[in-house]
Amino acid sequence: MFDFDALSHLLPKQTVLCIGDLMLDEFVYGEVSRISPEAPAPVIAAQRSEIVIGGAGNVARNIAALGARCIFVGLIGADDAAETLKRHLAQESGIEALLVIDASRPTTRKVRFVSEHFSTHMLRADWELARPASAEIEKQLLDVILPQIVRADIVLLSDYAKGVLTARVIRNVIDAAKKFGKRVIVDPKSANFAIYRGATLLTPNRKEFAEATRSRADTEINIAAAQEAMILADCAAMLVTQSEHGMTLVARDGEAIHVPAMSAKVRDVSGAGDTVAAMLAVALAVGADWETVLRLAAAAAAVAVGKQGTAVVLPQELRRKVLPHATLAAEDKIVAAEDLAARLDGWRQEQLRVGFTNGCFDILHPGHVKVLTAARATCDRLIVGLNSDSSVKRLKGPDRPVQDERARAEVLAALEAVDLVVIFDEDTPIRLIETILPSTLVKGGDYTREQVVGHEIVAANGGEVVIVDILQGHSTTSLVERARSGKS
Missing domain, CATH: 3.40.1190.20 (Ribokinase)
Incomplete structure (x- = not known):
């Protein structure tokens, strides 16, 4: 990296x-x-x-x-x-x-x-x-x-x-x-x-x-x-x-x-x-x-x-x-899952290493930025899988997300480290990973390689799983709780 x-x-x-x-x-x-x-x-x-x-x-x-x-x-x-x-x-x-x-x-x-x-x-x-x-x-x-x-x-x-x-x-x-x-x-x-x-x-x-x-x-x-x-x-x-x-x-x-x-x-x-x-x-x-x-x-x-x-x-x-996609407008980086194949075909023809990471990214904080920057360093192009609003509600509760999926996607797409954002509706990104077959699968947090969703698919395709240490003191859940309680 x-x-x-x-x-x-x-x-x-x-x-x-x-x-x-x-x-x-x-x-x-x-x-x-x-x-x-x-x-x-x-x-x-x-x-x-x-x-x-x-x-x-x-x-x-x-x-x-x-x-x-x-x-x-x-x-x-x-x-x-x-x-x-x-x-x-x-x-x-x-x-x-x-x-x-x-x-x-x-x-x-x-x-x-x-x-x-x-x-x-x-x-x-x-x-x-x-x-x-x-x-x-x-x-x-x-x-x-x-x-x-x-x-x-x-x-x-x-x-x-x-x-x-x-x-x-x-x-x-x-x-x-x-x-x-x-x-x-x-x-x-x-x-x-x-x-x-x-x-x-x-x-x-x-x-x-x-x-x-x-x-x-x-x-x-x-x-x-x-x-x-x-x-x-x-x-x-x-x-x-x-x-x-x-x-x-x-x-x-x-x-x-x-x-x-x-x-x-x-x-x-x-x-x-x-x-x-x-x-x-x-x-x-x-x-x-x-x-x-x-x-x-x-x-x-x-x-x-x-x-x-x-x-x-x-x-x-x-x-x-x-980092050629840093100059793209944010909306040009947000693609539907069904339109992903065309982008992948072009990158594969150039033999570029494609990386993948995923998350809810409800309120973007320094911990997220660290993971995304580290993920981009492992590859030539980084795709971020973003949980849809319905997916976030199932995972985080009825009062989440704080921001809707379009707002979250636009914030992610504005980051230089991110080349594409794909919104998915399932609870896990397994279907996206099967489509992308990334060279690197990056996850932030206290995970083992075997706990990362899709690690078997990536390994079978000759890719690698990269775990990035989380930045202590930063989490979306704690930020939301502090905001709702009025604490600074």
Whole structure:
């Protein structure tokens, strides 16, 4: 379970040391309406251009945008592109940039020509020298990097194979990080995963994983191949990103977690991998578990691909993706039992975890809020079953409920933690549970798992029952009694 807001409040306290290949990304946007008379080539009528920090620099930007601090170490040349990068990095308040200059190489620069109307890349021009840094530059990099490790909560290596992350630099950084008890995430480029030996997490994409493990790239992730690669790399886990097919994490102990891609209108995939790497680093730094880390990364990727160019993801954008129904009007969250199937079908197609809890919720109090917040933390979508007025009367007595079912439903639906409210007329929600087959069934109070209505159904479907400790001193019955007796 995780509380998104609590996690967000921890981010500013985290520092990520990001090391990798820095690039200058330029985007030229325009329209193509004719072919050049000089050659059979399209002519783009340039309308605007943008300059963005790219490569590992974009990872650093995303770390800072998410609210954490970033110490960034990269390599630049002695040219105009380097000066441009330094100016832009100086404007990023969350990044402490420590740049090593190699006058023998150009600063890596990529210019993309993009159709404004269709959001498609038509051409890319690259200026780069993709060769390992010299022994002298390696020493300069290590002299800058190693003193920073003790300051960081986690280390992230963003390898674009442009020369910064040589075998010597990688080895020294991982060994030093282990010495100080710091975890290391590697977004690898080399097909020889052994050079990243000792890292905590490797994050290859499907193609990189297939090349490194000599497995097929068009099939499901080969768990056995992943485990063999982890033994070779001596890492704790491997995360294979698969674009629209989501991402799969395989742990050293054999546990496999797959998180599907979240629905998104794709405008541009440039830099989405950088966003994922940044999200992984900051989520692990605050102590999130693997599944939470993956779901946050999937949400961040969905936001990133919906933007044009090399973009960053802001906490409020991530929040809307994780808690998308918070922006719905209350009436849109209240559904009849017979209309529930349509909502469930859509969520199941997205492979989202659906949670369920229930109650009378006659007078909403802090104890209710605690249970609902905890319930939402166990799933991607939370359905609340609400006892109807006739059901409450049978359970609580003829003078209850204090508020009618519509009023109670609207108050629940106004809560961000709640995605749907379904009113049921029976004394127990067993029929709703049979329909929903939730991944998590949450109950607050002094219950055992076996006492929770529907626990057998949930267990048989592979779900889990979660008991949330009640908040002492808060109950609807006591509130009603005090109100009717005139006591404060």
